Amino acid sequence: MVKRLQELADLLPGARLLGGDAEITSIERDSRRIGEGALFVCISGAHVDAHSFIPNAARAGARAILTERETVDVPDGLSVLHVQDLQAALDVIVPYFYDYPARSMRVIGITGTNGKTTTSYLVRAILRHAGKRVGLIGTIQIMMEDEVFPTANTTPDVIVMQQLLAEMRARSMDTVVMEVSSHALDQGRVAGIEFDTAVFTNLTQDHLDYHKTMENYARAKARLFDLVSEAGTKAGKTAVLNADDAASATMRAHTRCPVISYGVESKADLTARDVHLAQDGMELTLVHGEAEPVKLHIGLTGLFNVYNVLAATGAALAEKMPAADIAAALCAFTGVPGRFELVRAGQDFSVIVDYAHTPDGMENVLRTARAVTAGRIIAVFGCGGDRDRTKRPIMGRIGAELADIVVLTSDNPRTEDPAAILDEVETGVLPVIGAKPYEKLVDRRTAIFHAIGRAKAGDTVVILGKGHENYQILKGGTIHFDDRETAREAIGGL
Numbered sequence: 381m382v383k384r385l386q387e388l389a390d391l392l393p394g395a396r397l398l399g400g401d402a403e404i405t406s407i408e409r410d411s412r413r414i415g416e417g418a419l420f421v422c423i424s425g426a427h428v429d430a431h432s433f434i435p436n437a438a439r440a441g442a443r444a445i446l447t448e449r450e451t452v453d454v455p456d457g458l459s460v461l462h463v464q465d466l467q468a469a470l471d472v473i474v475p476y477f478y479d480y481p482a483r484s485m486r487v488i489g490i491t492g493t494n495g496k497t498t499t500s501y502l503v504r505a506i507l508r509h510a511g512k513r514v515g516l517i518g519t520i521q522i523m524m525e526d527e528v529f530p531t532a533n534t535t536p537d538v539i540v541m542q543q544l545l546a547e548m549r550a551r552s553m554d555t556v557v558m559e560v561s562s563h564a565l566d567q568g569r570v571a572g573i574e575f576d577t578a579v580f581t582n583l584t585q586d587h588l589d590y591h592k593t594m595e596n597y598a599r600a601k602a603r604l605f606d607l608v609s610e611a612g613t614k615a616g617k618t619a620v621l622n623a624d625d626a627a628s629a630t631m632r633a634h635t636r637c638p639v640i641s642y643g644v645e646s647k648a649d650l651t652a653r654d655v656h657l658a659q660d661g662m663e664l665t666l667v668h669g670e671a672e673p674v675k676l677h678i679g680l681t682g683l684f685n686v687y688n689v690l691a692a693t694g695a696a697l698a699e700k701m702p703a704a705d706i707a708a709a710l711c712a713f714t715g716v717p718g719r720f721e722l723v724r725a726g727q728d729f730s731v732i733v734d735y736a737h738t739p740d741g742m743e744n745v746l747r748t749a750r751a752v753t754a755g756r757i758i759a760v761f762g763c764g765g766d767r768d769r770t771k772r773p774i775m776g777r778i779g780a781e782l783a784d785i786v787v788l789t790s791d792n793p794r795t796e797d798p799a800a801i802l803d804e805v806e807t808g809v810l811p812v813i814g815a816k817p818y819e820k821l822v823d824r825r826t827a828i829f830h831a832i833g834r835a836k837a838g839d840t841v842v843i844l845g846k847g848h849e850n851y852q853i854l855k856g857g858t859i860h861f862d863d864r865e866t867a868r869e870a871i872g873g874l
């Protein structure tokens with residue numbers, strides 16, 4: 381990819397180019413990723429001034445910088461492109477620079493508080509069963525067919541996003557399935573992407589540290605439905621909406637393309653009946669309009685996963701996948717890492733590791749565990765640091781109400797004092813815990829060993845919050861930590 385800096389400047393009314401034209405071969409916001417010919421975009425973080433990395437960027441081969449700052453000192457030979465609004469400039473120049481890669485493939489965007497990852501994995505499985513080459517962008521990882529790449533965000537920033545899409549185009553992906561977070565929609569990370577199918581899973585409390593109110597949070601999510609409604613270069617746009625979630629009304633109000641609705645309680649285009657849950661799977665019958673109902677046995681469990689299956693089926697129907705491929709792929713699906721994942725190490729009780737880290741996610745998982753457990757439920761959980769504090773007491777209350785034994789512990793405390801986070805969670809626990817056994821153990825390993833040590837035949841230990849993550853983010857840095865690995869070790873020591 382090569383473009384002239386002047387060509388990019390010409391796209392931006394009011395931009396000033398200082399220091400002359402240059403040939404640009406990539407756009408980067410991180411000086412550590414820069415190679416010869418890059419345009420270094422100075423986006424500062426909460427604690428870091430990105431302009432301080434200009435010398436590093438220059439040494440690594442940058443030819444120019446893009447900044448909002450009026451005056452910037454740069455080493456000789458580096459051009460400066462000055463703009464009034466950095467985000468608005470990136471929205472325009474980044475997709476242009478990478479030649480709008482999203483126009484070369486079908487794009488399925490999935491938004492909602494919970495269920496994005498699970499739904500995206502289900503959609504990927506169906507499309508691949510139907511012979512499509514599929515890319516995936518989401519919380520756990522990025523995939524291009526079977527090849528896996530790491531990621532820092534659920535939805536990467538606009539620069540990494542366009543680079544990934546360009547790579548997917550180079551590898552001839554037919555479709556990309558993408559989790560679209562509310563942060564991404566608010567920050568323009570999906571600028572220049574033409575969505576073909578947009579899916580809404582649900583809206584419950586999360587991320588209020590960022591959005592402040594549920595109305596703002598819903599509005600951010602609704603942006604995806606503005607985007608899928610825009611006329612573009614491809615035909616056949618569809619919104620897939622959860623009819624049982626009240627916030628779908630907001631999504632629908634932003635939708636100006638055909639809708640496929642799904643639900644269990646409300647009247648919808650796509651529904652499920654005869655649902656039977658077991659610990660390691662479920663049976664259900666999919667009903668889609670006049671079509672013959674299809675009975676399925678799937679390796680996922682929980683009513684919340686019935687919704688994810690319906691959402692994924694809706695997306696597959698929107699993408700015109702054959703019914704036979706949808707059914708076969710769902711039946712062959714074995715689950716998503718860290719989502720209601722059973723840890724089996726020969727023990728006579730169950731251990732479930734689950735990524736639930738919102739009040740709603742936690743309630744769903746604990747209720748599902750209860751429905752498939754003969755004995756007691758032992759819940760191990762905490763809440764993340766530097767993120768939405770208002771959910772802490774709520775999650776504490778849910779844990780204390782729905783489990784028989786509660787073990788509070790750390791979950792990525794980040795820069796906060798882990799014990800202080802647990803104290804906030806505890807304000808929700810104490811009013812409802814009654815005589816149930818309850819512990820506060822800051823060290824997550826100790827907490828998991830304690831919970832597993834208390835389990836008897838028929839009980840279920842539910843370890844919540846981290847799912848697939850194999851790290852713990854502490855004030856002093858990030859350490860290796862994997863709930864599944866630790867649980868196995870604890871079971872081995874019994």
Ligand SMILES: CC(=O)N[C@H]1[C@@H](OP(=O)(O)OP(=O)(O)OC[C@H]2O[C@@H](n3ccc(=O)[nH]c3=O)[C@H](O)[C@@H]2O)O[C@H](CO)[C@@H](O)[C@@H]1O[C@H](C)C(=O)N[C@@H](C)C(=O)N[C@H](CCC(=O)O)C(=O)O
Pocket residue numbers: 409410411412422423424425426427428429430433532533534535536537561562563564
């Ligand atoms: C709080 C936050 O949003 N942080 C995001 C931000 O990092 P940052 O601003 O802290 O970066 P920084 O380390 O301060 O650096 C500032 C700038 O200097 C640059 N830099 C830094 C170091 C260096 O040596 N050279 C250099 O150029 C960085 O590239 C950056 O532009 O920019 C990074 C690059 O885009 C993001 O990966 C990072 O997301 C972090 C991981 C994060 O946790 N974000 C959350 C809030 C988020 O976005 N979550 C949503 C939703 C998830 C969900 O649904 O649950 C998501 O989509 O992930």
Ligand SMILES: Nc1ncnc2c1ncn2[C@@H]1O[C@H](COP(=O)(O)OP(=O)(O)OP(=O)(O)O)[C@@H](O)[C@H]1O
Pocket residue numbers: 492493494495496497498499519534559581582684685687688718719720734735736737740741742744745847
């Ligand atoms: N449809 C759903 N409704 C409510 N809770 C759900 C649903 N699907 C999954 N969950 C719960 O939320 C957790 C996270 O699921 P998943 O990773 O699919 O969601 P997500 O939207 O990708 O989350 P995140 O963006 O935070 O990564 C699961 O482990 C499960 O506990």
